[in-house]
Amino acid sequence: MPPRPFRHLLSRGSWPEVSRVGDILRTESVGGVLLLVAAMVALAWANSPWRAAYHTLSGTRVGPAAWHLDLTLAEWSADGLLxxxxxVAGLELKREFVAGDLRDPRRAALPVAAAVGGMIAPALIYVAVVTARGAGDSLAGWAIPVATDIAFALAVLAVISTHLPAALRTFLLTLAVVDDLLGIIVIGVVYTDDLNLLPLALAMVPLALFSLGLRTRFRWRWLLLVPALATWVLVHESGVHATVAGVLLGFVVPVRGDGTTAARLEHRWRPVSAGVAVPVFAFFAAGVTVLGTGPLVETLATPVTVAVVVALVVGKTVGVLGATWATQRFTRAQLSSDLGWWDVFGLSLLAGMGFTVSLLIGELAFGTGDVRNDQAKLGILLGSLLAALLAGVVLRIRNRRYRDIRTTEELDLDADGIPDIFQTEKPDP
Known part of the structure; x- marks a missing residue:
């Protein structure tokens, strides 16, 4: 019996998947720019003479107290908008594994392994650093550096104008989505202190109604916002972080053969997520006051800040790069002939850009108003910036090679709009 052929890691996928990922990344790139602007405005305002107004705005409470929904604007941005x-992340993950190229376990193995490696290594490094610095009371923040912010990463790619090939863009997107799922699992399991099972059980009723409404010919689809909101309220009341409701709602959306229902909802809600939800959250979460809190060097050298920076820059790189190497080493897989390990290294550095989920976990781990939360925010900002700079250097060095790959992919478009290379070459099995 002849040996099984080698499978190529980070190889070109199918044209429908490449095209879909391209549409997603264009939306997320715009959202990433808005996220950066919102974060910079918040950081500037929080360190200006008018910083008190920023903190007053963040702490303004709105909502009905009877339902435990009298939340601050910052809490609404974290619990509601996120x-x-x-x-959207739940929708994307389900589509990837049910109707996308990653429904094949062999193609899904690499981004999942990379995401797991990119979670374990930063967590271990964070724990090691805070322990070595004698800050054992800050171990609760071990999950802060586990996630990759796809919008932030894509904004950097837009700024440095890199011609990242389709395979690497797809890998980056999938890695970030799996990271988000792992992050929300951590949020739901680790950072739930007071669990109330009755509201959580009751949340399954509107969740089922939402799913049923999408699977029937229900004419007034907009009314499905009612069970969706009811699910969110009950999950919030249960003590589980309310963002878990978003993932659950995404998971119950039907993904039929061509993913029609999920595709329609994703097309409708992704711009809201990228253009409104994430930038508003970034505005309220990134406003850490640094000036006037003491010597800057001492502020930057706190155990939590140092641990987050090292975990994002070193931990993410080691985790993603190491998991990719291990996948190649212990399976019959080889790196695609178009790419080299420098490309994987650059992408691994880019994965160190944690932001949205990292900021959320920091608030859950230490609590709003805790000085360690501000130290974590500072570490997230600095670590993400350093990861962006290093990734930018590596990817720009390889940019000429990327341009050649992208040109090959885009040449010879037929009337059907599909590059010939996707019709003459089959994706790796």
Whole structure:
């Protein structure tokens, strides 16, 4: 019996998947720019003479107290708006594994392994650093550096104008989506202190109604917002972080053969997530006051800040790169002939750009108003910036090679709009 052929890691996928990923990344790139602007405005305002107004705005409470929904604007952005972000992430993850190229376990293995490696290594490094610095009371923040912010990463790619090939863009997107799922699992399991099972059980009723409404010929689809909101309220009341409701709602959306229902909802809600939900959350979450809190060097050298920076820059790189190497080493897989390990190294550095989920976990781990939360925010900002700079250097060095790959992919478009290379070459099995 002849040996099985080698499978190529980070190889070109199918044209429908490449085209879909391209549409997603264009939306997320715009959202990433808005995210950066919102974060910079918040950081500037929080360190200006008018910083008190920023903190007053963040702490303004709105909502009905009877339902435990008298939340601050900052809490509404984290609990409410980010539920939209996680709804889109849940949709994307389900589509990837049910109707996308990753329904084949062999193609899904690499991004899943890379995401797991990119979660374990940063967590271990964070724990090691805070322990070595004698800050054992800060171990609760071990999950802060586990996630990759796809919008932030894509904004950097847009700034440095890199011609990242389709395979690497797809890998980056999938890695970030799986990271988000792992992050929300951590949020739901680790950072739930007071669990109330009755509201959580009751949340399954509107969740089922939402799913049923999408699977029938229900004419007034907009009314499905009612069970969706009811699910969110009950999950919030249960003590589980309300963003978990977004993932659950995304998971119950039917993905039929061509993913019609999921595709329509994703097309409708992704711009809301990328253009509104995430930037508003970034505005309220990134406003850490650094000036006037003491010597800057001492502020930057706190155990939590140092641990987050090292975990994002070193931990993510080691985790993603190491998991990719291990996948190649212990399976019959080889790196695609178009790419080299420098490309994987650059992408691994880019994965160190944690932001949205990292900021959320920091608030859950230490609590709003805790000085360690501000130290974590500073570490997230600095670590993400350093990862972006290093990734930018590596990817720009390889940019000429990327341009050649992209040109090959885009040549000879037929009337059907599909590059010939996707019709003459089959994706790796």
């Amino acid at each position: 539920a939209i972000f996680f709804f």
